[in-house]
Amino acid sequence: MKILVTGGCGFIGSNFIQYLLTDKEIGEEVMILNIDKMTYAGKGRNIEHMNLSQNKNYEFIEGDITNMELVNYIIAKNKPDIIFNFAAESHVDRSIENSNAFEQSNFLGACNIFKAALNNKIKKIIQISTDEVYGSINQGNFSEESFLNPSSPYSSSKAAAEIMALSYFKTHNLPVIITRSANNYGPYQFPEKILPLFITNLIEGKKVPLMWSEENPGLNVRDWLNVKDNCRAIWFISKNGENGNIYNIPGENEKTNYEITKIILRYLGFGEEMIEKVPHRKAHDFRYSILGHKLKKLGFTYIHKNLEEEIEKVIEWYKNNPDWWRPLKI
Ligand code: NAD
Numbered sequence: 001m002k003i004l005v006t007g008g009c010g011f012i013g014s015n016f017i018q019y020l021l022t023d024k025e026i027g028e029e030v031m032i033l034n035i036d037k038m039t040y041a042g043k044g045r046n047i048e049h050m051n052l053s054q055n056k057n058y059e060f061i062e063g064d065i066t067n068m069e070l071v072n073y074i075i076a077k078n079k080p081d082i083i084f085n086f087a088a089e090s091h092v093d094r095s096i097e098n099s100n101a102f103e104q105s106n107f108l109g110a111c112n113i114f115k116a117a118l119n120n121k122i123k124k125i126i127q128i129s130t131d132e133v134y135g136s137i138n139q140g141n142f143s144e145e146s147f148l149n150p151s152s153p154y155s156s157s158k159a160a161a162e163i164m165a166l167s168y169f170k171t172h173n174l175p176v177i178i179t180r181s182a183n184n185y186g187p188y189q190f191p192e193k194i195l196p197l198f199i200t201n202l203i204e205g206k207k208v209p210l211m212w213s214e215e216n217p218g219l220n221v222r223d224w225l226n227v228k229d230n231c232r233a234i235w236f237i238s239k240n241g242e243n244g245n246i247y248n249i250p251g252e253n254e255k256t257n258y259e260i261t262k263i264i265l266r267y268l269g270f271g272e273e274m275i276e277k278v279p280h281r282k283a284h285d286f287r288y289s290i291l292g293h294k295l296k297k298l299g300f301t302y303i304h305k306n307l308e309e310e311i312e313k314v315i316e317w318y319k320n321n322p323d324w325w326r327p328l329k330i
Contacts, residue, residue, distance in 0.1 A: 001028055001029070001030050001031070001081050001082070002030075002031045002033070002078060002079065002080045002081050002082075003020065003030050003031065003032050003033070003080055003081065003082055003083075003084065004033050004035070004074070004075065004078065004080035004082070004083045004084070005017060005032055005033070005034045005035075005083075005084050005086060006034075006035050006036070006065050006083070006084070006085050006086055006087035006109075006113065007035075007036055007042070007085070007086035007087030007088060008032070008034030008035070008036055008047070008060075008086065009034065009036040009038060009042030009043065009045075009046055009047055010036070010041050010042050010046065010086060010087075010088075010090070010190075011041070011046065011090075011184065011186070011188055011189040011190060011193075011227065012086055012128070012184055012227055012230060012231070013034070013036070013046075013084075013086040013087075014046035014047050014188055015186060015187070015188065015227045015228065015230075015231050016084065016086065016231045016234065016235075017032055017034060017047065017050070017052075017058070018047075018050060019228065019231040019232065019235070020032060020235070021050070021055070021057065021058065023232075025232065025235070026235070029057070030057060031057050031058075031059075032057060032058050032059070033059045033060075033061065033074070033078055033080065034047075034058070034059070034060050034061070035061045035062075035063045035065065035071075035074060035087070036060070036061075036062065036063070036087065037062070037063065037064045037065070037087070037105075038062055039089070039101075040190075041089075041090065041091075041190045043328075045324060045327075045328070046188040047060075061074060064105075064109070065085075065087050065105065065109035065110075065112055065113060066104045066105060066108050066109045066112065067112075068112045068115070068116070071112045071113060071116045072112075072115075072116040072119060072120075074116075075116040075117065075119075075120045075122065076116075076119070076120050079120060079122075080122060081122075081123060081124065082122070082123070082124040082125070082126070082238060083113060083117055083122055083124070083125045083126070084126045084128065084234065084238070085110055085113050085125065085126065085127050085128055086128045087105060087109060088102075088105055088106045088109075088128075088157075088158070089101045089102045089105050089106060089154070089157075090154070091154070091190075091192055091193070092132075092152045092154045092155070092281065093192075093281055094154075095152050095153035095154035095157070096152060096153065096281060096282055099153035099154075099157070102153050102154055102157040103153075103157055106154070106157035106158055106160075106161055107157045107160045107161050107164070110127060110161035110164065110165070111161070111164055113125065113127075114164060114165055114168045114174060114176065117174060117176075118168060118172050118174050122175075123175055124175050124176075124177070124238060124243075125165075125174065125175060125176040125177070126176075126177050126178075126179060126234060126237065126238050127161060127162065127165045127176055127177070127178045127179070128179055128181075128234065129158050129159075129161070129162050129178050129179060129180045129181075129246075130155060130158050130180055130181060131180050131181065131182050131183075131223065131248065131250070131288045131289075131290045132150060132151075132152070132154070132155035132158065132285065132288065133148050133150050133155050133158055133159040133162060133180060134146055134147075134148060134149060134150075134180075134288070134290065135148075135149035135150055135151050135155070135285060136151065136285035136286045136287055136288065137287055137288070137289055138286060138287060140289070141289040141290055141291045142248070142289065142290050142291065143248070143290075143291045143293070143294075144180075144245075144246040144247065144248055144294055148162075148163075151283040151285050152283060152285075162178050162246070165178060166178070166244065169243060169244040170244070173243075175243040176243065176244070177237060177238065177241045177242070177243060177244075177245055177246075177247065178245070178246040178247070179233070179234055179237055179246075179247050179249055180246060180247070180248050180249065180290065181225055181230050181233070181234075181248075181249035181250075182222070182223035182224065182225040182249065182250050182251040182288065182290060183222045183223060183224055183225060183251065183288070184225050184226070184227040184230050185224055185225070185226060185227065185310070185311065185314055186226060186227030186228060186314060187227075187314065187317045187318075187321070188324070189227075190328060191325050191328055191329050192330070194222075194257065194260070195260070195264075195311070195314065196318060196325065197209075198260075198261060198264050199264055199268075199314070199315050199318045200318055200325050200329060202264065202265070202268045202270055202274060203268070203318065203319060203322070204329075207274050207275065207276040208261060208264070208265075208274060208275055208276065209276050209278040210257060210258065210261050210275050210276070210277060210278065211257065211278055211279065211280045211281060211284060212275075212277035212278065212279075212280070213279065213280055216280065216286070217258065217277075218256060218257050218258030218261065218275075219256045219257075219258060219286075220256065220257050220280075220284060220285070220286055220287065221254050221255065221256050221257075221286065221287035221288070221289070222254070222255065222257065222260070222287075222288055223250055223251045223252070223253060223254045223288055223289060223290065224251040224253045224254075224255060224260075224307055224311075225249060225250065225251030225253070226251070226302075226303075226304035226310055228303065228304060229249075229251075229302050229303060229304050230249055232300075232303070233247075233249045233295060233300055234249070236295075236298070236299075236300050237249075237295070237298070237300075240298045240299065240300075241298065245294075247294055247295050247298075248290040248291060248292050248294065248295060249290075249292065249295060250289075250290045250291065250292040251307075252292065252302070252305075253305075253307040254287075254289060255307065260311075261275060263308055263311055264311065264315065267311070267312050267315050268315065
């Protein structure tokens with residue numbers, strides 16, 4: 001099976017490639033073509049440990065999905081059986097500072113993938129999206145039928161790509177499926193995101209910047225999903241999902257940012273004096289919460305359920321891999 005992965009040098013994309021190439025669950029030979037622009041978040045360092053230059057089942061092209069000519073050329077030449085579009089700018093704070101790259105890569109880049117897939121009659125496209133497209137919910141949960149109400153330029157660019165994908169399904173019958181996952185955690189996550197930032201700061205003896213105010217002392221809730229389970233779910237959905245459908249992938253592990261911070265502090269032997277209270281970001285979503293009924297009905301089951309234990313493993317990974325993250329810290 002020929003698989004095109006975009007953004008395969010990023011956090012989730014690189015974990016996905018490792019899963020495809022090494023996990024028994026896959027059960028068939030896969031040929032992977034990875035296109036990545038190698039932004040600050042990729043740089044290729046996430047896949048170095050897999051020694052892929054010698055692997056006949058893997059090919060890498062340094063390229064930008066906003067380049068339609070390139071995207072069309074690669075898809076026409078390789079005719080993949082399936083495309084997984086992970087490529088995106090992914091950091092909310094950066095999208096608040098400047099949304100240009102988010103509009104380009106997350107929306108226009110995704111449109112290029114849909115157009116080239118249509119031109120070349122590709123049989124399956126998985127558009128990787130996020131629970132952030134729903135916006136915030138104080139109580140209850142979002143299902144796939146809920147309205148989109150994104151708050152940040154990041155989540156809006158992801159929602160825009162989804163709407164275009166679904167219009168290509170309705171208009172042209174493009175065989176596209178959308179996954180909306182919760183916050184991922186695991187190895188090889190760029191140390192600007194809360195979990196690796198806090199872990200690596202503490203390893204370096206620095207404080208952790210927790211968004212805080214008198215009315216909201218670190219109480220924003222995120223749902224935590226192990227990156228390996230996300231990769232498994234994305235693959236599972238590509239096999240079992242229905243075209244034109246959206247599938248939530250919850251982590252089923254909601255925690256406030258304050259609670260997550262305390263787990264990390266405790267494990268690394270620090271107290272709350274290491275918390276640096278910083279102001280909330282603009283339009284800071286209070287709580288993300290999605291239901292996974294549709295995914296469960298397809299028969300998907302999780303492997304990595306114990307959040308505290310899994311976070312401890314991630315902390316150990318960052319402790320044991322300073323050569324990976326130290327050069328990436330700003
Ligand atoms: P990441 O920032 O770690 O990696 C993104 C990768 O995409 C990088 O390797 C980067 O070089 C590449 N890229 C960016 N723009 C590109 C372009 N124009 N052309 C080609 N490559 C480009 O992000 P991530 O956390 O791995 O997220 C992957 C996908 O999953 C994104 O679509 C994101 O919206 C989605 N997602 C992430 C999370 C999460 O918790 N990290 C949760 C839900 C959904």
